[in-house]
Amino acid sequence: MPVKSGTQYRERIDAQSVPCWYKGNLITGKRSEHVAFAGLMETQMYMYDLQSDPKFAETMTYASPADGKPVGISFLPPTSADDLRKRREGMNIWANVHHGFLGRSPDYMNTAIMSFYTGADLLNEVSPQYAENLKNYYAYCRDHDITLSHAFIQPYASKISGQLDATEDAIAAKVVDRTEEGLIISGAFMMATQAATSDEIFVYPSPSPAPFDDENPFAFSFAVPNDLPGISLVCRDTYAAESHTNYPLSSRYEEMDNIVIFDRVLVPHERIFFAGSEEMSSRLFSGSNFHIHAGHQVLCRYIAKTEFVLGTIQLLTDTLDLNTEAHVIEKSARVFAGLESLKALALAAEAGAIPDGRGFVLPAPKPLMAANLLFPKLYPEMIEILQLLGSSGVIMIPQEEEFQSDIAPSLNVYLKGNDMASQERNALFRLIWELGSGSFGGRQTQFERFFFGNVLTVSNRLFSVYNKDQTNRQLVRDFLFNTSK
Amino acid sequence: MPVKSGTQYRERIDAQSVPCWYKGNLITGKRSEHVAFAGLMETQMYMYDLQSDPKFAETMTYASPADGKPVGISFLPPTSADDLRKRREGMNIWANVHHGFLGRSPDYMNTAIMSFYTGADLLNEVSPQYAENLKNYYAYCRDHDITLSHAFIQPYASKISGQLDATEDAIAAKVVDRTEEGLIISGAFMMATQAATSDEIFVYPSPSPAPFDDENPFAFSFAVPNDLPGISLVCRDTYAAESHTNYPLSSRYEEMDNIVIFDRVLVPHERIFFAGSEEMSSRLFSGSNFHIHAGHQVLCRYIAKTEFVLGTIQLLTDTLDLNTEAHVIEKSARVFAGLESLKALALAAEAGAIPDGRGFVLPAPKPLMAANLLFPKLYPEMIEILQLLGSSGVIMIPQEEEFQSDIAPSLNVYLKGNDMASQERNALFRLIWELGSGSFGGRQTQFERFFFGNVLTVSNRLFSVYNKDQTNRQLVRDFLFNTSK
């Protein structure tokens, strides 16, 4: 099967029967027509269609090893630096549609499942069947262009109970039973972004709350269709609205976040990637280099987003005629330098690609981890620049409907900008408001700050690859203690 | 006439006929029933009622010099340090209702008009009539408990045209004609907060865009009822919603901002405080010590708001069991130190009160100006602390309706906190979301950052009172050049 079309994407989601709670009610109609999902799904339909667009097909697809049909380039397991370049060029086409605002742009999870595929052989020592399951599932996703979401993080409460209670009472996700058909799972996961607009969900609980040497019921990973019996989704309130002019970003890019609840869900054996061993869980996770492969996709997204926000800052300083102000030059230069650093790190990640020891190629980890540390600071800094330069203009913005009303002539006089008509200026400030002050932007800032964990987690990842290296210490030791020089 | 009741407040606003545009339509029904205003007006009704509440009446009112009836304490022109204490104690009662979220709590504009009253005699040299007008208007506001808004800041476009065009084409607010009844005014003002929920509007354009020695049409000040012919209000979109649980802040404290448009409005002569002289405009403004008197009210508000946000941070760190984490202790201590500084500066402002040379007393300017510089940094810092500690919990929050639905039992299990039931915890996180990530909070941060101008404006105000003082320079000169020691 080849890459799917936008229409196929929509039809699959609309056909799902998973209970999805929104403001106390189950969503009953088509999800593609619900205000919380419609704009995003339209954007993703457009993105999926691009894969078959003759203009982009060659860059965005490659031939499936299964049947030679074109499949998404972000599924490609890289075996050379050139593969990394291909992956990047393909992913960038999507990034230029969503300008980095889709943290769960489908290539993210395509890359994720690909990364676990590269580590599948690690499972052989526990069970060849597990390895087989994971490989099969990857191929299934690739060849059916499955839209995936993921569930890694458990509610805070799981830590309280897990530390205090016996297994039976623990509320952390666990295997509660096993049958001939599969394992019975109960538990809940926070922040499954886009769960309601995906086909399936990939589950990989963070380290289990308690160490059980053998048959640890908290250690497992699997993937299932969203609408298996026992799965429920709970939504937060939506930040989306319909008008592209009033809400230019949320009307297109609002990704709903969900709590996913598993209530005695039967997961078929062939969808289990491992179970029972905490040690296997950590080994597969780190051995698959998830953060590195995904980090490459993420860095492409960071660059696209930085370019978009930078362009917004530039339009703002133009229309406020601020380009000769010292503080504006300094603030802008910080963003320019940030963008140059991200681009350079992407270059370095590919130029420094290394073999992973299992036949695949890894982008250089250090530059990617550096980018993972820099962007969560750069993004809020850019948003703060918009806030500081936009001042009260970020707040006092009429809606587009005023410009079709009897007060429009006055607004056209009073709201024009430097070389910008009032409606265009208003549209720009609506965008800045969404980025810098509205709920959509508020979530984006939180999302980027915690994308790969908090600053300590991300720092620790970089620290652990860096600090064992003695090179720089030796430099100083030689300087201090080697008096020959 | 004594202080008004909440009901009187509502009835006056509902009786207004000013055209008020919202999303392209004129608001037709009662404003007190419109979602954009209802919650706020209910809060303010409660606040006005407190003035007649026997429990608070003595603290919140004083006897009008006109008729001995109780009028609002924030109208009191201070003539002693004890008056400053009385003003503070009265204003704090309101601050403890709105917890600092109402930047236009009525005592703010009461204080503003009081400050201009203390400067009224400066107008005598231009015209005793002007001085009389201003004093009369102050007494009218005080004795009728008028709810005022203000219009100081003009659209960016006024600067473009004002610098380039002749007076006729300039779009900056100006006197376009004068008749026997009064002056005819056209122009527009940005960010008239609460204009739609006030009785009258006080207009005082910022320095005129062009220097006209005589009969400057851009230099004037006046106050009029909101619904004089020719006045229109334009709203931004509202951030308010009805549910106190889902939207604890915006359902109570959302202050609408308005653009106010004057289209050939006839302002009666007795409401003109001066006109024609840019020099008078600056002299009255600085001579009235607006920023200092208002700064005292504002500092009371800052303290109330800091206490509220600090309490929120503490509940968050409690429920996440973070009180032994080093970074939490450091972050919290920064907020504690900020609160202590604000309280100490309030103390210093009153302890250092000085005569204003016209029979009134001024709180010490330097501590107040220092507070004006500190809080616009402290507030965003506190909000960032909420964001950093709340992490994804600031985003993935169901609404209260879920807790009345069939999914409630699961949520009750999975969303509980450390010593906090799930619904209470959810309510706390809704609050944190509104503060740290939602549109209401986004506006609050902008509002505080620019309350008295941007950082340069506020710095300049402090710099100008401080830098002419030679004391500290002399200390160093003595040290360097006076070798006797």
Place this chain on the structure above:
Amino acid sequence: MPVKSGTQYRERIDAQSVPCWYKGNLITGKRSEHVAFAGLMETQMYMYDLQSDPKFAETMTYASPADGKPVGISFLPPTSADDLRKRREGMNIWANVHHGFLGRSPDYMNTAIMSFYTGADLLNEVSPQYAENLKNYYAYCRDHDITLSHAFIQPYASKISGQLDATEDAIAAKVVDRTEEGLIISGAFMMATQAATSDEIFVYPSPSPAPFDDENPFAFSFAVPNDLPGISLVCRDTYAAESHTNYPLSSRYEEMDNIVIFDRVLVPHERIFFAGSEEMSSRLFSGSNFHIHAGHQVLCRYIAKTEFVLGTIQLLTDTLDLNTEAHVIEKSARVFAGLESLKALALAAEAGAIPDGRGFVLPAPKPLMAANLLFPKLYPEMIEILQLLGSSGVIMIPQEEEFQSDIAPSLNVYLKGNDMASQERNALFRLIWELGSGSFGGRQTQFERFFFGNVLTVSNRLFSVYNKDQTNRQLVRDFLFNTSK
């Protein structure tokens, strides 16, 4: 005995026989003539003389309860808010001599020993003799105007060994033996500032490295003359030089830091304040409110230092004609606001004085602890402002001798400033260099950053008094859960 004269101060130090190592040699001559101590001692001689100067005597002294003779005001145990004021006014006279650069200005340790005196009765429950010893020692210091240093902090190595070894091998300071005359003590202390220019040393090891329930050899406190047998001092290199023009600060204020080594020193029983109980050690320390009483002295010093550095910044911006630059106004305003905050906190500390439960009065702890958190950030920030504004001018500065040489005429032409002759300008820049770039300034920055511990220690002290208070949390709980309002 009354307060001592400068000459008496010098003579006592010069008479000491303690071995004092400097650059591998024992100092043999008079310390008052050694470049590392001469300038500082001259400054302190001047300070001691002021106490007998009729102009200041009344402010700087009070009548000793022992013999009615005038003793230093900083020894006064406050029993009223007015005593706090008196203490401050007296201490400020010294602060205005050393401009805050003497962290060990004698009033600091006078205050320290006074604070332990206020806690002496806590020792009664262990032994009335200990309480008596401490009270006697305080009276001795007060009546003999003893110049004290302190030794609290042990070398890093004491932690390593203390955790790993048995008591016998531990190198943490400990009681190694006891005789009829007293206890035999061995150990080392870091950063005993001014040990070499003090009469005696007060020793109070930080919490012992290992918990010993009974007869803990690591828990004790005592005070002894510097030159008991077995005591040695080790110096760092000095940053002092002679020329007041080239080195305006270090030539006057360079406080040497010492390592103090105790090698089987016999401490007489009457000088032991307690021994053997770790629990007593913590209880006396916190019960004596050392950080609060000393915090009051320290805040006076902070204010004096801020004023001096601020004056320096102002002279710099004057001579570089920078007072209209936006970034200079912002930077200066930050310092102004910092100074206002410190002054306000001092006011609040006295205004909020509380009884300590043992008949003495404590300045309010919270404002003082807030100041302890603010200044270690403000000071480096001020220094950075000097660096940023001074630019390369902070570096390329000739010495005063050039201005007496044949090249002087050229320098007089090329090095003049805005309204400042070249020699004066050079003197100013030498000062800025010492503050912002030289070794003396480098130590000052470190010293202020760590004066009362690192940022976590200081934060923790504030956190622990603040976080148990439920007031602000209750405010938010009422708001969220008390729906009556």
Place this chain on the structure above:
Amino acid sequence: MPVKSGTQYRERIDAQSVPCWYKGNLITGKRSEHVAFAGLMETQMYMYDLQSDPKFAETMTYASPADGKPVGISFLPPTSADDLRKRREGMNIWANVHHGFLGRSPDYMNTAIMSFYTGADLLNEVSPQYAENLKNYYAYCRDHDITLSHAFIQPYASKISGQLDATEDAIAAKVVDRTEEGLIISGAFMMATQAATSDEIFVYPSPSPAPFDDENPFAFSFAVPNDLPGISLVCRDTYAAESHTNYPLSSRYEEMDNIVIFDRVLVPHERIFFAGSEEMSSRLFSGSNFHIHAGHQVLCRYIAKTEFVLGTIQLLTDTLDLNTEAHVIEKSARVFAGLESLKALALAAEAGAIPDGRGFVLPAPKPLMAANLLFPKLYPEMIEILQLLGSSGVIMIPQEEEFQSDIAPSLNVYLKGNDMASQERNALFRLIWELGSGSFGGRQTQFERFFFGNVLTVSNRLFSVYNKDQTNRQLVRDFLFNTSK
């Protein structure tokens, strides 16, 4: 002639007769034996010798186009990306000797004069002779391995007088006369680093203080031997000392800064590169791409220095056993990310090399300018990390002589570190003191902060190449106004 030896370097400097003022006296003996220069000159002798060392000769030299003899690689005008690589590899050998502490490592000025050579043809339009002079001078420097310093920045006083006075009285550097032999120049320059340890000085005054259309006496450039009649050097005080253990950095890397005074110096015509035209001055400067070519050298130096300071931080956290502390991991990770960014930017600068339009190749300007913005923030941040982690250990450090004295046994016990003997630990802390608290380190921080100008200057350079690019603005315009998508 081939590259020179270390001995040749020393002999040339020692042979110079330029009057050099130090602390009011002329230096009379050999400069290579004066404490202010000896250590540095020894380091540079070693560096020059490496060029002839068979191990490095091939990397560090290339064949002179004049005579085929080996000349320094940093003189090579790049005509391909591979040339950039060669230059980098050669320069890194020196950088690994001085670890980035020599801002005037000879390759810096070699690169500078090379960059002006690449722009020489721009002078043809004024005068082919000027172009010829510049090319000849470049070839002379290359083939004689001339050690150059530069003089660009004039004293602050030159601005005062230049703006106020007529040309005759102006003290800005100017042509005061012209003879058959050449131009007579008077004026002074600040911060000519290493002037006293260089052969010649390259002079290029910053934009002239006043606009003179024709025959502008303030616009010129030339290069001369240090010891032409009329040239004087003035030193600041030295931070150098002899002991490598006590002063590991300053004993090797202390670069003296000088004021250079020209008092009617006759500059021969063949050493004049242009004179009289301010417009030519700016055009040659920007057309030669000095900041870009030099930026490549500087980035190599930044990387070497970051590696060295990072190694120091790592040794410190090792010996204090801090590698599991959250704040240490975060601080270290910031440095790791900074180093990765610098390395990536160097890669990007070479990968993005572009033709300069005159037959040479330029490294990509944007990454280099980004690095110029990042490092002046990263360096002080690293130093602050050393200060914060080192705490009082940065201050209380005995000198090496103590370890040869009778107190050594005690120090060996008390000053050992985690897996580090006391003397080694002391040596490490002496290094940290020099970096983080001593005068040498203080100057380094200032030097890096202002290396290519203050933050506004450097920001402006980046802003000016970036902000004219419409790409990112167009992205946002398409998003906002192109509704087809």
